[in-house]
Amino acid sequence: MAQSFQQYLETHQSENLEQLKEFLKISSISALSEHKGDVLKAAEWLRDELTRIGLEHVQVLETKGNPVVYGDWLHAENKPTVLIYGHYDVQPVDPLNLWETPPFDPEVRDGKIYARGASDDKGQVFMHIKALEALFQTDGKLPVNVKIIFEGEEEIGSPNLPIFLQSHKEMLQADVLVISDTDMLDKGKPSICYGLRGLTGLQIDVKGANSDLHSGSFGGGVQNPAHALVEILASFHDSEGRILVEGFYDKVEEITEEEKKAIAQVPSDDEKIRQELGVPELFGEPGYSFYERTSYRPTLEINGMYSGFQGEGIKTVLPNTATAKITCRLVPNQDPAEIFQLLVKHIENHKPKGVTVQITPFDQGSPFLTPFDHPAIQSAGRACEKVYGTKVAYTRSGGSIPIVADFNETLNIPVVLLGFALASENFHAPNEHFHLENFYKGMETLCHYWYDLAESL
Incomplete structure (x- = not known):
C-alpha cells in the first residue's frame, strides 16, 4: 500500500504545486483589518478543499475574531484519533520593496516556491491536506481517525483560540496533536521537536522625582531612577550568568x-x-x-531599557523615570504566574531607597514537554527516517508557542511538532520561500506516519 500513495503523490506533483499556488495567492494577513475579507476567503478555501478530499463535518466556525476551520473523518475503528493543527493566516509583507517577486504572486525558483506563507504555515498546512487526499485516493480510507483545526489568528497571538478550545473540548478530543509549523535541523536533516520553553514577561518602571532634575542642583542629593534601575537589573544574575531570584530554579x-x-x-x-x-x-x-x-x-533576559536624554550630545539631567522590559524563558514544571510573583518579590526586596517601582505583567505561556520516547514521537521519527534516509534528531526548542501549551492543558494529550521548513526560509521576512524537496518529502512522510501511528498507539 505504501508504494501506492507514493506513486499517487509523484504523479500529482504538478497539480499539487498549482493548487498550493492558488492557496498562497490569498492575502490572509490577520494583523491588518483591511485583509479581514481575505482571511475569510482563505478559511472558505480550506473548507472547500477539506470537503473535496473526503473529510466530513467540515465547517467554518466563528470566533470573536477570525474563524476556525474544522473537519474530521472518524471511521478507523479501534485506531487512534489524530488532531492536526495549523494556521492559514500570514504575516504582513513589509518592507515590500525587498521582495524580489510580489509576495502573493507565487513563483518557483531554484527548487523553491516564493510567497508569503509558503513555509509559515500555508505550505505545511497544505501538505497535510494532500497527504490525506493521497490516502483516500489509494486506499479509500485513512489508517487513523483524523480531526482538523486550522485557525486564522496565530500570527497575532491566537487571542480567541483558547476560548474556542475550552468551548469545543469534546469535539476536539484526540489521542495525539500533530503540528507542522516548525523547522528541520538543516537540509536533508529531519528533526522532531518534543518540547518548547514557556514565557513570562514584565515591565519595570522606576519613578523618582515629579520631573527631570538639573544634575548640578540635585545630583548626589536625590536618588537617580536610572541608577536604581541598574541596581535592580544587576541583582538578577551573578557574574557567571546564574539567576539569583530566590526560588527560580526550585522546580527545574x-x-x-x-x-x-x-x-x-x-x-x-x-x-x-x-x-x-x-x-x-x-x-x-x-x-x-x-x-x-x-x-x-530557563533564562531571564533584559529585552530593553531606557531612561533620560536619548538625543545627540549631552543633557545634564537626573531623569525622573527609568524603564526595563524583561522576559523569562521557562522549562517544564515552571509556572509562568508563579515565576512572575517570584520576580515581583525579588524586585521589591532589591528596590533602592528614594524611588517607587511599578511592575506590569506581559505575555505568559506555559512550557510543554512530550517525552521523546513517547510512541507518537518515535513513530514520527521512523516516518522521517524512511523518507529522508537518515537518523532523525529529537530536539527541544528554545522558543515559545503559547497555544501549544493551551492545547496540552485543555485536551491533555501529547503534542508532536513535525515540521518541514528550514530556518533559512525567511518566514516573517521578505522573500519567504519553501523548498519543494521538503514539500514533496513531507507529504510522503505524513502518509508513512499515519500508517505507523495506527499500529503504535
Missing part, C-alpha cells in the same frame, strides 16, 4: 541521561556559533553547552 529538573543521548545527536559547534555572532566568547550558566542553555535551561 536536571537533563536526563536519555535526553543527553538525544542532545548528542544534534549537531552543535559552539566555536562556529561564537564566530558567526562576532563575540569574544559565549556566555551563560556554567556547566551547560550553548544548545542546552538555549533549549533545556
Whole structure:
C-alpha cells in the first residue's frame, strides 16, 4: 500500500504545486483589518478543499475574531484519533520593496516556491491536506481517525483560540496533536521537536522625582531612577550568568541521561556559533553547552531599557523615570504566574531607597514537554527516517508557542511538532520561500506516519 500513495503523490506533483499556488495567492494577513475579507476567503478555501478530499463535518466556525476551520473523518475503528493543527493566516509583507517577486504572486525558483506563507504555515498546512487526499485516493480510507483545526489568528497571538478550545473540548478530543509549523535541523536533516520553553514577561518602571532634575542642583542629593534601575537589573544574575531570584530554579529538573543521548545527536559547534555572532566568547550558566542553555535551561533576559536624554550630545539631567522590559524563558514544571510573583518579590526586596517601582505583567505561556520516547514521537521519527534516509534528531526548542501549551492543558494529550521548513526560509521576512524537496518529502512522510501511528498507539 505504501508504494501506492507514493506513486499517487509523484504523479500529482504538478497539480499539487498549482493548487498550493492558488492557496498562497490569498492575502490572509490577520494583523491588518483591511485583509479581514481575505482571511475569510482563505478559511472558505480550506473548507472547500477539506470537503473535496473526503473529510466530513467540515465547517467554518466563528470566533470573536477570525474563524476556525474544522473537519474530521472518524471511521478507523479501534485506531487512534489524530488532531492536526495549523494556521492559514500570514504575516504582513513589509518592507515590500525587498521582495524580489510580489509576495502573493507565487513563483518557483531554484527548487523553491516564493510567497508569503509558503513555509509559515500555508505550505505545511497544505501538505497535510494532500497527504490525506493521497490516502483516500489509494486506499479509500485513512489508517487513523483524523480531526482538523486550522485557525486564522496565530500570527497575532491566537487571542480567541483558547476560548474556542475550552468551548469545543469534546469535539476536539484526540489521542495525539500533530503540528507542522516548525523547522528541520538543516537540509536533508529531519528533526522532531518534543518540547518548547514557556514565557513570562514584565515591565519595570522606576519613578523618582515629579520631573527631570538639573544634575548640578540635585545630583548626589536625590536618588537617580536610572541608577536604581541598574541596581535592580544587576541583582538578577551573578557574574557567571546564574539567576539569583530566590526560588527560580526550585522546580527545574536536571537533563536526563536519555535526553543527553538525544542532545548528542544534534549537531552543535559552539566555536562556529561564537564566530558567526562576532563575540569574544559565549556566555551563560556554567556547566551547560550553548544548545542546552538555549533549549533545556530557563533564562531571564533584559529585552530593553531606557531612561533620560536619548538625543545627540549631552543633557545634564537626573531623569525622573527609568524603564526595563524583561522576559523569562521557562522549562517544564515552571509556572509562568508563579515565576512572575517570584520576580515581583525579588524586585521589591532589591528596590533602592528614594524611588517607587511599578511592575506590569506581559505575555505568559506555559512550557510543554512530550517525552521523546513517547510512541507518537518515535513513530514520527521512523516516518522521517524512511523518507529522508537518515537518523532523525529529537530536539527541544528554545522558543515559545503559547497555544501549544493551551492545547496540552485543555485536551491533555501529547503534542508532536513535525515540521518541514528550514530556518533559512525567511518566514516573517521578505522573500519567504519553501523548498519543494521538503514539500514533496513531507507529504510522503505524513502518509508513512499515519500508517505507523495506527499500529503504535
